Amino acid sequence: MNLLTQPIGVSHYLIVGAFLFVTGVVCMATKRNALGVLMGIELVLNGANVNFVAFGSEYLRPDTLGIGLDGQLVALFVIVLAAAEAAVALAITLNFYNNHATVDVDQANELKG
Amino acid sequence: MEPINWHSFFFLLSSLVACVFALGVALSSNIVRMAFYLVLSLAATAGLFFLAGADFVGAMQLMIYVGGTLVLLIFGVMLTAKGPFITMKTSAGEWILSAVVGGSLLAMLLSAATSVQDWQTTYEPPAEARVTATRLGMGLLGARVDQLDEPDAAQRAGMSGYLLPFEIVSVHLLVVLIGAAYLARPKKRMVSSADRP
Numbered sequence: 006m007n008l009l010t011q012p013i014g015v016s017h018y019l020i021v022g023a024f025l026f027v028t029g030v031v032c033m034a035t036k037r038n039a040l041g042v043l044m045g046i047e048l049v050l051n052g053a054n055v056n057f058v059a060f061g062s063e064y065l066r067p068d069t070l071g072i073g074l075d076g077q078l079v080a081l082f083v084i085v086l087a088a089a090e091a092a093v094a095l096a097i098t099l100n101f102y103n104n105h106a107t108v109d110v111d112q113a114n115e116l117k118g
Numbered sequence: 119m120e121p122i123n124w125h126s127f128f129f130l131l132s133s134l135v136a137c138v139f140a141l142g143v144a145l146s147s148n149i150v151r152m153a154f155y156l157v158l159s160l161a162a163t164a165g166l167f168f169l170a171g172a173d174f175v176g177a178m179q180l181m182i183y184v185g186g187t188l189v190l191l192i193f194g195v196m197l198t199a200k201g202p203f204i205t206m207k208t209s210a211g212e213w214i215l216s217a218v219v220g221g222s223l224l225a226m227l228l229s230a231a232t233s234v235q236d237w238q239t240t241y242e243p244p245a246e247a248r249v250t251a252t253r254l255g256m257g258l259l260g261a262r263v264d265q266l267d268e269p270d271a272a273q274r275a276g277m278s279g280y281l282l283p284f285e286i287v288s289v290h291l292l293v294v295l296i297g298a299a300y301l302a303r304p305k306k307r308m309v310s311s312a313d314r315p
Contacts, residue, residue, distance in 0.1 A: 010120040014240040019231035021133040028140040031220040037206040062170035064243040089294040096301035
């Protein structure tokens, strides 16, 4: 196997990140449960995080080429902001569930013009 | 027969786990199973971070994401998973449409990821492991100890660390958590005290 004997490059990580991103987008588009949409958002953020870490890694490219430690710092910020976003989205979902007794996002059409 | 590169082997293993369970999240219609698949996918992504040399980010992924955010999500699932909300089917038309959109998006991203020659070239990683926690902490405090040898003084001035974003994100987290607690508070009963026994 070629993949098993060769070292890993940045583009391998980018492929994994792209796959996680696309599954997150599909999950966001198809789920009717509001928490399912939230899980899709988490997957999208993780796909972006994989790319940040890959470009900042000194194991995949020489130090002079990559973005160095900035990639890992941005990935940390993404993780913290994802926690904040999940807390707010969960609060909104629970509020919606309390008021409407459903978590179906298709039922949230009160603001429709 | 060349010897197996164990770094590549573990990369393949964890990327396979991450991708398969991410696909499971997207394709499953049971919300409880989706939450479990998401836990496994994010834990495997933490493995990818460890393999890229980002030990602190991988640990934070496990502690904050898997240990914090997903526990919050699972609490949300447990609070709302009743009867018809556990499995909500998506219509076939929406599946076809999203498969077309997702497939074309994936094709575009894959062609972009594999088209740059500089990203394809692999090199032997440095032999000694370099722990990143100290450098990351100094970067968050505003001192880029990893960039001290930058020869260009003008570029060195621009690498002033992440103290301001760190403060902004901490205040943001406080505001968001207060707002979330306010949003999710229990509703007040419209019962006057005279009605109570």
